Amino acid sequence: MTEFFDMIIPVIGSAVRLSIPLLFACFAGLFSERSGVVDIGLEGKMLGAAFAAGAIAYHTGSAWAGLMGAIAVSIMLSLVHGFASITHRGNQIVSGVAINFLASGLTALLGQAWYGEGGRTPQLPDSARFLQIDWPGVASARASLGELGNFYANVISGHSILVYAAFVMVPVTWWVLQRTRFGLRLRAVGENPLAVDTAGISVGRLRYLAVIIAGVLCGFGGTYLAIAQSSEFVRDMTAGKGFIALAALVFAKWRPFAAMATCLLFGFLDAAGSRLQGTPLPWVGQVPVQVFQALPYILTVVLLAGFIGKAIPPKASGVPYTKDR
Amino acid sequence: MSLARRELPPFVDYVVLPAVNVITAFAAAGLVVLAIGENPIEVVKIMIVGALGNAENIGYTLYYTTNFIFTGLSVAVAYHAGLFNIGPEGQSTVAGIGVALVCLAFDGAPWWLVLPFAVAASVIFGAGWALIPAWLQARRGSHIVITTIMFNFLAATLIVYLLVNVMGKAGSMATETRMLTDATRLPFFATLLKPFGIDLGQSPVNPSFLIAIVASVAVWLLVWHTRLGYEIRTVGTNSQAAVYAGIDPARIIIIAMLISGGLSGLLAVNEVMAVQGRLLIDVAQGAGFVGIAVALMGRSHPLGIALAAFLFGILYQGGAELGFDIPKITRDMIVVIQALVILFAGALGNMYRPMLERIFARRPAARAHEAEA
Numbered sequence: 001m002t003e004f005f006d007m008i009i010p011v012i013g014s015a016v017r018l019s020i021p022l023l024f025a026c027f028a029g030l031f032s033e034r035s036g037v038v039d040i041g042l043e044g045k046m047l048g049a050a051f052a053a054g055a056i057a058y059h060t061g062s063a064w065a066g067l068m069g070a071i072a073v074s075i076m077l078s079l080v081h082g083f084a085s086i087t088h089r090g091n092q093i094v095s096g097v098a099i100n101f102l103a104s105g106l107t108a109l110l111g112q113a114w115y116g117e118g119g120r121t122p123q124l125p126d127s128a129r130f131l132q133i134d135w136p137g138v139a140s141a142r143a144s145l146g147e148l149g150n151f152y153a154n155v156i157s158g159h160s161i162l163v164y165a166a167f168v169m170v171p172v173t174w175w176v177l178q179r180t181r182f183g184l185r186l187r188a189v190g191e192n193p194l195a196v197d198t199a200g201i202s203v204g205r206l207r208y209l210a211v212i213i214a215g216v217l218c219g220f221g222g223t224y225l226a227i228a229q230s231s232e233f234v235r236d237m238t239a240g241k242g243f244i245a246l247a248a249l250v251f252a253k254w255r256p257f258a259a260m261a262t263c264l265l266f267g268f269l270d271a272a273g274s275r276l277q278g279t280p281l282p283w284v285g286q287v288p289v290q291v292f293q294a295l296p297y298i299l300t301v302v303l304l305a306g307f308i309g310k311a312i313p314p315k316a317s318g319v320p321y322t323k324d325r
Numbered sequence: 326m327s328l329a330r331r332e333l334p335p336f337v338d339y340v341v342l343p344a345v346n347v348i349t350a351f352a353a354a355g356l357v358v359l360a361i362g363e364n365p366i367e368v369v370k371i372m373i374v375g376a377l378g379n380a381e382n383i384g385y386t387l388y389y390t391t392n393f394i395f396t397g398l399s400v401a402v403a404y405h406a407g408l409f410n411i412g413p414e415g416q417s418t419v420a421g422i423g424v425a426l427v428c429l430a431f432d433g434a435p436w437w438l439v440l441p442f443a444v445a446a447s448v449i450f451g452a453g454w455a456l457i458p459a460w461l462q463a464r465r466g467s468h469i470v471i472t473t474i475m476f477n478f479l480a481a482t483l484i485v486y487l488l489v490n491v492m493g494k495a496g497s498m499a500t501e502t503r504m505l506t507d508a509t510r511l512p513f514f515a516t517l518l519k520p521f522g523i524d525l526g527q528s529p530v531n532p533s534f535l536i537a538i539v540a541s542v543a544v545w546l547l548v549w550h551t552r553l554g555y556e557i558r559t560v561g562t563n564s565q566a567a568v569y570a571g572i573d574p575a576r577i578i579i580i581a582m583l584i585s586g587g588l589s590g591l592l593a594v595n596e597v598m599a600v601q602g603r604l605l606i607d608v609a610q611g612a613g614f615v616g617i618a619v620a621l622m623g624r625s626h627p628l629g630i631a632l633a634a635f636l637f638g639i640l641y642q643g644g645a646e647l648g649f650d651i652p653k654i655t656r657d658m659i660v661v662i663q664a665l666v667i668l669f670a671g672a673l674g675n676m677y678r679p680m681l682e683r684i685f686a687r688r689p690a691a692r693a694h695e696a697e698a
Contacts, residue, residue, distance in 0.1 A: 040470065084672035093409050093470050095672035097617055098664050105660030106357070113361045113653045243474055250471055290486040297475040301457070304467035311467070318468075 005147045011271045013154035016163065017229065019267025021046065021238070023166045024221030025245035026252070026259050027173055028214035034177065034254060035210030036190040036316040038092040041081055041099030042218055043242025049074040049222025051107040054121035054233030055114070057128040057226075066128070066227050071219030077103065078215030079208075086207045089320030100242075108235045119235035121226075130160040130228035160228040162220060167260075169217070174256040186210055190314035193321040203321045218242075247300040253311050266296045333678075337685045343624060343670060345677050350665040357661055363651055368658075371650050372643025382642060384515065384528020390631075390638035391530065391595050392609070394537040396616025397634050398544050399588035401625035403469075405548055406581035407561035412458060412473030413589035414613025415480030416451040420590030421608035422487060423450030424597040425502055429492075432509050436598075439509050443598050444536070444591065451590020452583040454480060459582030463575035469582070477613070484606055492604065502604040511599035533595035540588060541627040547584070557581050589613065611660075615641075618663050621671040637663070 025042040032039040049070035057066030077099050084095040111119035135157035141149035177183035185206055189196045193203045225241075226233045248266055252258035273292025280286045303311055333342070355365035376386045396413040403410035423446035431439045458472035488500040495503075504510075511532060515525035548554040556577050559567045564574040589609075596608050615637055622636070623629030644659040669676070 038470075040474070080668070084668065088673055088676050090672035090674065091409075092672075093411070094617075094621065094667060097411070097614070098668035098672055101614070101660055101664030101667060105657045105662075105664055108657035109357070109655060109661060110361070112655050112657070119655075119657070240478060243478065246471065247475060288486055288490060290482040290489075294479055294482040297479050301461070301472060301475055301479075304461055304465065304472060306465050313468070 002147070005150065007275075009147070009150050009154050011275050012151075012268070013158070014275075015264060015268035015271040016155060017159065017267075018270045019263045020163050020166050020224050020229075021221045021241045022245045022248055022263040022266055023169070023260060024217045024224065025242050026248045026263050027169055027256070028217035028221070029246055029249045030173065030254060030256065030259060031186070031210045031217070032214040033249065033317050034190045034314055035186050035207045036193060036314060036319065036321070037081070037085055037207050037211055038096070038318040039081065039211075039214055040093060040096035040243075040246060041077065041103075042214075042245055043238050043240065044096075044100035044103035045074045045077045045215060045218035046222040046225065046242050047100075047107055047236065047238045048077050048103040049219040050226035050237055051103075051111065051121065051222075051233045053223040054124070054226040055111075057124055058122050061125075061128045063128055063130050063227055067130075067219070067223045070223040070226075071216050074219035074222060075212055075215035078211045078218075082208050082211040085320060086204050086211070089322060092318055092320075104236060107233070111233065111235060121233040124227060124231045126231075128227065129231055130162055130224070132158045132160050134158055160224070162224045162228050165220065166224075170256055170260045177256065182209075187314075190316055193316050197321070197323065207321075244296050247296050250311050250313075251296075251300045251303050254314060269295045333681060333685055337681055339624065341685075342674075342677060342681060343622065343629075345681075346670040346674055347622060347666060349677075350662065350669040353665045353669070354658070354662045358654065358658070361653055363654055368647065368651065368654060371647055372639065374643075375646025376639040376643035379526075380524060381526025381528045384513075384525040384530045385645075386635070386638040386642040387530040387534055388528065388595070388600065388638075389612075389641040390634045391534045391537045392592050392612040393615050393619050393634035393637050394541060394631055395588055395592040395595070396609070396612050397619030397623060397630040398540055398616075398627065399585045400616045400620035401623070401627075401630055402544060402548070402557070402588060403581055403585040404620060404625050405554075405561045406557045406578060407564065408462065408578060408581060408585075409470050410455070410473055410582065410585050410589075411470055411617065412455060412476050412586070412613070413592075413616045414609045414611070415473070415477035416454045416586040416589035417592040417596075417609040417613060418477075418480040418484050419454040420447040420451035420593035421597045421604055422484060422492075423447055423590070424593040425492065425604035428505050428509055428598055429502060433506050434509055436509055436511050440511065440532075440594075440598070443594055447590040447593045448587035449590075451593070452587040455582045455586025455589075456579070459579045459586075462582070463578040481606075484604075484608070488604065488606060500606050505598070505602045509598075510602045511594070513599065529600040531595065531599040533591070533599055536591060536594065538631075540591060541631050544588070545627040553577075553580065589616070615663060618666045618670075621674070622666055 025046055029039050029042050052073035053066040053070035056069035057063055081095050081099055084090040085092040108119040111121060115121055138153045138157050142153045143149065145152065177187060185196060185201055189203055189206045197203050225237055244266055248259060248262040252262040269292050273289050276287060277289050358365040358368050375382060377383055399413045400410055424443050427442045427446040428439060431442065454476060458469050458476055461467045461472050462469040485500065492502050494501060513529050513531045515528055518525060548557065556572045559570060559572055560574045560577040567574050592612060593608055597604055619630055619633040619637055622633035640659050640662060644656040647654050647658060648656055
């Protein structure tokens with residue numbers, strides 16, 4: 001049993017770390033889509049943010065400045081999305097695709113032009129990063145509390161501040177959506193914008209707000225990737241995480257706590273996949289790592305097929321709102 | 326969408342508006358070049374010479390064009406049915422597996438004998454990969470965008486698994502199949518035309534370019550001159566009205582997606598059977614996504630798509646030359662241009678419409694006059 005715990009606890013710890021970018025992106029998508037704006041540009045916004053975080057943290061030597069810069073860049077991309085899909089009622093999918101390519105192309109191009117390292121940003125010193133925080137009593141807990149101490153040291157303690165921020169975001173999001181006037185209006189505008197408009201509330205303004213919140217959260221996600229999880233920006237470092245977050249959002253049926261659980265599950269699959277590489281499992285034998293990579297998508301498709309409940313998106317999502325003339 | 330729009334003359338709607346959009350996209354790209362501190366005119370010059378400067382370069386440009394025609398047509402056919410297929414990348418990847426299986430099975434046979442089977446395999450595998458998202462959309466109402474994105478990733482993991490564990494070259498760590506023999510591999514035009522004194526250098530353009538032309542004509546016939554095409558466009562315009570016209574939207578959605586997937590699949594004939602001569606991990610190399618830009622720019626019309634594909638062919642080939650002359654501008658510049666085209670010709674496609682309406686909108690008097698004539 002000890003052996004099992006010794007194996008599984010580090011995997012859980014790494015699952016938590018791997019789920020953080022998914023969490024931020026997923027909640028960004030949650031705000032946006034709950035307001036009726038489909039956002040497949042999460043990937044691009046996180047990527048742009050990661051680049052900004054890496055570059056600005058390098059030039060200022062401050063991780064916090066990196067975070068602010070990342071949020072600013074991510075919001076700018078959000079505003080492009082808003083301008084196209086809210087102001088000009090363009091196709092939201094097309095706009096999202098454009099943002100993904102824009103971020104992927106610009107970060108690589110500017111990275112090469114400015115730093116000449118194949119699209120990387122320069123390596124950061126520890127002082128310009130978000131480092132892991134060791135909670136009080138980690139050493140003694142590990143020594144005296146056995147598996148519980150191990151869990152405390154690996155899973156509860158030892159993450160950067162952004163990880164804890166991500167988990168604070170979950171109940172806050174739930175509270176905002178379910179218990180505030182803004183949240184009610186946000187949900188209403190995603191289900192029935194005409195009703196909101198009739199009540200004298202600006203549909204466009206609400207949707208812009210939602211899209212900006214999505215930008216802020218993607219900014220956190222990108223920052224985490226570039227200057228907390230690693231110490232530099234690497235080209236295309238989001239590697240599809242924005243899309244897995246999108247899958248998680250669908251899987252969680254656009255609900256905050258379910259979204260957190262799904263992101264943790266997908267993070268766990270990722271961690272387990274790399275941990276189990278080359279190790280045979282009981283009953284099934286050796287499982288190729290690709291199975292773990294594919295599982296989030298397979299699970300979501302199975303969900304979409306209606307085998308585990310039905311995922312119904314907000315009614316007005318993807319539909320531009322046109323005021324009657 | 327077209328709520329209370331004033332009518333624009335067709336010339337403005339189909340030529341001026343798209344042209345203004347694309348010019349905006351390129352102007353924005355020029356600003357990016359300026360921001361990096363290089364001269365946009367110089368960049369354009371290098372790209373055009375690199376893409377069209379000699380027969381070999383044109384050959385390369387047409388090779389890229391071939392891929393983009395297939396994926397552009399693929400996106401367009403789905404679009405006519407009101408569907409957004411973001412899955413050409415995955416569909417052509419899986420088609421690559423099909424083409425590789427056929428070509429490796431018949432390896433050694435002459436290419437003209439294998440070609441029909443390879444084409445069939447590419448279409449069947451590509452269409453097959455589109456079938457599940459199509460079915461989920463048609464019968465379960467789950468959004469095709471989400472499912473095709475997922476199927477892109479699933480295709481990417483599938484091909485890695487197959488190349489590592491099943492189809493990979495024996496005794497090699499490289500994730501690729503063995504090479505096809507020269508007899509089976511689709512020859513390049515450079516080889517075929519050499520006896521006639523035409524020198525295309527090393528360029529990989531090959532008979533699949535002709536398949537792309539044929540496919541364009543076929544799509545044009547299908548969409549505008551067949552009953553099925555009419556049904557596809559009806560479902561795309563108003564699926565509820567289609568029901569009253571006796572059309573089953575679910576059936577049409579599935580058929581349109583199968584055609585779309587099949588068209589994407591054809592890309593694999595160009596890549597696997599001809600250019601690479603083997604199956605590599607990255608079959609489409611992003612051409613699936615270029616197809617989105619191409620279809621948007623070409624207004625989902627085969628002629629427009631062929632022209633847009635050629636333009637992107639120029640960008641890709643010319644962009645490849647950029648890095649040699651201006652080290653600060655890498656070929657990632659193409660991705661930026663692609664993004665700006667998608668943004669301005671697609672998502673912001675109607676940004677200039679109100680302005681053009683003010684300039685060109687027909688006055689009722691003019692229209693009445695026309696009715697008399």
